[in-house]
Amino acid sequence: MAKEIGPRFAQRAKRRKINRILNAAIAVVVLLIVVVAWNLFAGDDEPHKQAANTSAKTETKENHDDKKVEVEMGDKQQINEESEQSDKKETSEEEEQEQEVIETPGAPGSNIEKEIVNPAWQPIGTTQSEPHVTQFKKDSVDWKEMLDAVSYATGVSQSDMIVWFIGNNGPNKAVATISTRDQTQHYKVYIEWVENQGWKPTKVQKLKEKE
Template identity: 45%
Template sequence: MKHDDYDNLNEGTRSRIRAKRRKTNLILNSLIVVVILLIGIVSFNIFFSNDEGAADQNGVVAEKDQDAASRDKKEDSKDAGKKEDSQESGKKEADESESEEEADEESAEEEELSDPIVTEGGSDANVKQTIENPEWKPVGTTQSGEHTTVFDQNAVDWQEMILAYSYATGIDKDNMTVWFNGNGGAPNTAVGTISEKGSDQTFRVWIEWVDGEGWKPVKVEELIQNDQKQS
């Protein structure tokens, strides 16, 4: 073999070796790039999963905190409701106690009013007994200005006299027979003879006018006989 042919053979061999190395290097570099990419993808997935897990965990914690706050709020609301109920109950009991005290006071006043002074006889022989009570009060009036006694059944003054007779005797004005109603012997005084419907018990009631307050009973005489019915 000639020297030139030997050199050409060596040169071709070296070229093939270099080409093979380049190819090998290219494959290795490609594999390295692929490995790096795979590592990056795996790392990204790991970190991303951790972030989502942390976010989910934070969400669960926040939800638990919200539920706890809601329960606390409900408990506070229940406590406040119980407190209001307790206060309302205490107020109700206080009102009931006050009402009972007022009722007791009214009852005591009624007892005082129901204990009049009773004496035998009266202004004439037909009087069985006379009843007086210093606790009697005026019955009130809707009239104003200077008072003038009016003995007219349609007048307000007459109707207020009937209220005074009812107050003094305890006979309901709608169940009362008025046998007589006239002047009591002085200005702003009146006297009435009345009885309860269907009853023979008859009373003569003396009343006087109190300015701004109405007619006030002075005394009640229980009659032996109804002297107005006989006349």
């Protein structure tokens, strides 16, 4: 009887040992499965994150590039506009230079030394409003602006000018006779009113003597 119990006990102990080994092996396998599965999911998520980051970086770079292009286009447009304005200004100045002053000698026996017409003369500007009414009063704005036009046409400053006469020469036209202070130069100046722009010289006669 004692002999039978011994082998049975040994078999049971052996089975328990095998079961423990199997259980440990199963636990290791399950743990490995969990680790592998976690790595797979984590690995799948990381490319998504990297892709998202790459997409964000690409979008940011594209936005930066777009802004850079806009700035560059704006700069080029501004440069082109400035270049066009400069070209127009140069063309205008060249055209004015090409408009030569016309000087015609006075008729023999006349008091006119020469007659001067300058196509580049422009209206002097005005502070007056329309409709314009010519005023020959010395304290009027119109009188002062007429003298400005006379000074502009002759090159004689008002401080060095003797005004002998300013009078009517037709609708919106006037004529002035002046001399320099030392009375060595005498001029007869024809001016006309340009609407909203003021008086404009049309002709200057340099006189031999004061009229």
